[in-house]
Amino acid sequence: MTIQETYKTRAKELLSSGRVKMVVGYKAGSTPDRRRPHFIRTPEEADRLILDSACIANLSGYLITEGLLSDEKSVGIFLKPDGVRSLNILAAESQLNIEQIVVLGFDVNNNEITALKGEKAEDFSTLIESLKEHVPQTPGNPLLERIEAMNAKERFAFWEAEFSRCIKCYACRQACPMCYCRRCIVDCNQPQWVNTSSHTLGNFEWNIVRAFHLSGRCVGCGNCDRACPVNIPLRLINAKMAHEVLGAFDHFAGMSQTQEPVLASFKKDDSETFIL
Amino acid sequence: MTENIQTAQQNIYKPAIMKIVARHDEAPGVRTMKLEFQNPAEHELFKQNYRTGMFGLYGVYGEGESTFCVASPETRNEYIEFTFRQSGRVTTALANSDIGDLITFRGPYGNRFPIEKFYGKNLIFVSGGIALPPTRSVIWSCLDQREKFGKITIVYGARTVADLVYKHELEEWERRDDIDLVLTVDPGGESPDWKHRVGFVPTVLEQAAPSPDNCIAVICGPPIMIKFTLISLKKLGFDEPNVYTTLENRMKCGVGKCGRCNVGSIYVCKEGPVFTAAEVSRMPQGDL
Amino acid sequence: MNELFEPEIVAFVCTYCTYAGADLAGTSRLKYAPNVRIIRLPCTGRISPMFILKALQKGADGVLVSGCHPGDCHFTHGNYHARRRWMVFRALLEFMGIPSERVKFSWISAAEGGKFADLMNSVTEDIRKLGPFDQYKELIRETETPATF
């Protein structure tokens, strides 16, 4: 049986046994290479489920849809390791009760799909730990290397050019499972910290603020990158910050549901070489 | 002066400058401001266009604009009065403005109460809480030409005694013998010396039992009050086309472009804010 | 040209240590550069990165953030939280091309009036050398011009 068929059966079992009230998965999209989120509430609907190497979107953001989990019933969801990590963060930040979530784990590497064993978020902890061990010392991204080689002026100019395209559609925010604030900082107007207009200054501020709020929380799922209609390399900024946080505080986001948020905790011996 | 009008036409979003000449605290957090035009040409334009029921966008530069009805009647168009509750960025800035300060006004926009259709008829005004201002504009427009109308009844209620707005005018209306004023506060909101009724507006309205014959009702209030008042009016025998109300939606432009105030296909800023109950009931209720 | 340049620097300081240090500098009649505008806050833990962005948005050439030494916080650990936050924010600004020389952090206690005065002088000198933050100011200027293509 293919992975897709195995999981289809599994989803049907979960639904027909009443274990979960809904399974969030993928179905065919408008073109052959696209996949859409699929909300499966009956075993029949599971027939349209698709699971293959094109299923790369992190669906965990749908779990915090208003009212979805408030009846305390369980929900099944297809997650890759990055999705499990974001699920852990949502639990650690008290956004959901992780006991209500049944994980249908899979992974996609080099266009190959593999099934992952386990059904609770904690079942994947060894896998996530090994991911942390294998984070490369320097992320091998040509664009990142190019930026790191620049001086401050060049870097500013680079980001200025990138952010000047931003239209503030907030697709990055809306697509991000970590951006769950009921009222985002840009929507707060007393005081208005960040300019809401999408001139380059406002765009610069917005993207800095978002990157800061994701520091130590981003799991690198790439939802923002794929959502951006003007193709700003958003994932790059977040990956860079994840790398910083790992180096400075040995913090790898989404290790477990009890992991302390990196910016809401501290160690007395944190590095402070930069402080005068 | 003509030059200014031209620029006003060029940039339809450019407001007129107004001076605050008086202000009055109505209730906790609720304040009335009286504004005067600084530019005679803009004032002339306002006088030509303003009719009771229309609204405007009041602004403080650096903070933004907010939409309120014009609370002063068309019969007194030398100035503009408006009443607001301090709750957001603009209203906080307005609340912090003092007499003599300059603020901005854009308008008047929207449609109006067809007062000439009310001539010779009895009128009943039903209003709740901070929704008295739009009603007050109609009330004064009618009182200033009192002889043209039949019996006038005003039913007004608020959550507590302190929340009643225009207290000084309520006293004046109470003293007049050509108005029937019924005041009420919600149960629990009465003060020890409260001499009027206690109860919700729709209930009090039913007790007052105005006759629907040759009568126009103007109701204004929070959505929940409107909903139940409409039911009460129906019970009393009022026909929907004889019941007028105003809708208040979030607006930015006021001139039918920014696209947010619509209820179904109706643009509240252009086709409203004054509607008959019949018109409102034809709107998609899920969009109200 | 740079000799004439007087940088505008905004300092966000905590009221219990650095602000008291600034007071001491004043009562000790120490002279220091007048380029720094001080904004007093209850604790460094209250100093949000938003403040730094706002200062830059309003045209500051440099920002200084200062509070109690570790262990001295009036609220026991506000400055520990702040330290982590700055660490991360500093790295982010660096990556965005906002040079770390323009956004500085320090610990100054109530007793360190001398350190306060010295730091004001050195920070002012450093930023004077860097010159005005032209790149950011260009963004601010752009917001004031009509939209063109």
Add this chain to the structure above:
Amino acid sequence: MTRILLRDKLDNCVARWRKAGLTVIGPVKKETFSSYAAVENAAELDLSMIMPDRSIKGLFFPQTEPMLHYTIKKQALDIKDFTPPPEKRIIFGARPCDASGMAIDDPLFGWDYKDNFWFQRRNETVIVTIACTKADDFCMCTSLKLAPDSTKGSDVMLRPLQNNRGWLVEELTDRGRDAFNEIADLLQDGSEPEASIAVVPEKFDLDACVTWLQKTENFESTFWKEISMRCIGCASCTFLCPTCHCFDFQDEGDTYSGIRRKNWDSCSFALFTMHTSGHNPRATQSARWRQRIMHKFNYFPGKFNVNSCSGCGRCSRQCPVDMGITETLQAISTLQP
């Protein structure tokens, strides 16, 4: 007599227009992103793409634009109008869907109160449209009763010749004629075989959809909730749309001076309609998606007699969760009216 513009003359045309004081704008492809942008020579233009990522809308209705500049002194308010500086422009190589989008929004910006920010730019700009010879899976102009070669909203229509040799020139307005008189000697008379126009299959039955949308009871249909369940509430569809016109006013500045700006806004944001009281008429994402569809195919045509959609398909092409007008209207066409 038909006239022809040969491709190798295009560079001369651009130079000539620029010399006459026109800003030449056209589709430009950068590394990861394409848009309509100002160019200095024809080589910068990329006329081969299906359509730029961003629509033409921003050229007439910028994403953010100053409206007023205020200075507050003691007891005095000084207000300066910000009118767009006069700039004559020619857009070469617009797509028919983009050009129609501008014509669709004209009545909206003009009804009753005339928005001169829009009309000044409209009057100063010549839109030279090139008919499409290719389309992708998301193109749907034909479903909107338009076509890959509709002339709506264009000042000049260029019909591609075979073998990429150039275009057949069809001047439609005085503005267009003036701009092409400038380069009259670079055109040649005669006719050549035209390249075939792109085939865009019809994706849904618009009339059936409109009938369904107009039925009062369908406003409360459960269909809306089902179709929009995966909508994440971003504004990429509305901001990329050539016809979506909603905007917001924002003041930026302080107590002494600042700017009032007109910014794009979107019906998909929850705060768009939120009242001060906390009441939100369109409180759910399904209500907001319903508003978008209803507005485009029911309310807008009710007022201006034209659908507020030109079929460019950007909403579906760029949607992070693969939604869009096409999918919704296709689904509606299968419903019982």
